[in-house]
Amino acid sequence: MTAGPVRVVLADDQPLVRSGLRLVMADHPDLEVVGEASTGAEAVQLVSETRPDVVVMDIRMPGMDGIEATRQITTGPTATRVLVLTTFDEDDYVYGTLRAGASGFAVKDMALHDILAAIRVVAAGDALIAPGVTRRLIADFVGHPLRRSPRPVAGITEREREVLTLIGHGRTNTEIAEDLFITVATAKSHVSRLLTKLDARDRVQLVITAYETGLVTLPA
Structure with a gap:
């Protein structure tokens, strides 16, 4: 992780989710949103252009989904770390995303300060799975x-x-x-x-x- 703020790309097909996260991060000088994507392909392109520290990635997006985008982003020349942020109850693809190289998994109904903490953890080089998710991940x-x-x-x-x-x-x-x-x-x-x-x-x-x-x- 660099000495400056954590550079973040937000990848989600819901503008409201991206806007909400951007507004919250604006109050935290150690976090900086450097780009937003509404598809997996846009996320891959943005990572190439902006070289962020972390991509906050939704799984279900039109075109290239979050799993393939994660695979390309984590194995590409930048090897950017990915934090998956999605609705676990409605998503059967968590395991595939982790296998694709994601460094963490968080759910959208977590408290905002926990989501920000997850971004910092992943940026610091650690891995994170949201509390309560592991047992359900095993069940899946x-x-x-x-x-x-x-x-x-x-x-x-x-x-x-x-x-x-x-x-x-x-x-x-x-x-x-x-x-x-x-x-x-x-x-x-x-x-x-x-x-x-x-x-x-x-x-x-x-x-x-x-x-x-x-x-x-x-x-x-």
Whole structure:
């Protein structure tokens, strides 16, 4: 993240959503909207032109949707980070968007200050999944058996396996430390080693790995 304000592109086909976010961000000098897009294709073009730090991306847009736009934006030369902002209850494409490279997922009914906080978290290089979303994301994933290809997690220790399972359940480093009776610093070290060993870009990819390997399942 740069030393100046976080440069943001807003991609949503609803002008009211974009206007609302822009107005709110105008009151926060550490956030700057550098462009708006109403389609995925426009978002990809804007990223190329403005090189923002974060794209706040809706999924359902005309033409190129948010999933394909996210894939192009996160794998392009700028490798801009993407925060998905959508209506989860009406969207079956969350998993696909995360697989496409999104660094975070937030829902539109979150408090505005939480959405702004999510933008800052993603801009800082962290990954974020909105509170309450992880369990439903798991439910969506396991509800589609054809998506699942359970496989063992090779090359990690038993403790790292425990940490990965907790990450899959949406636990923070502090919560992991409490659950395993270790320090927060130790929990962070385990997470860092998992990122390296599993060649994961960020925490979101670790969550996906926990799903794919069957470490995380729905409660009976």
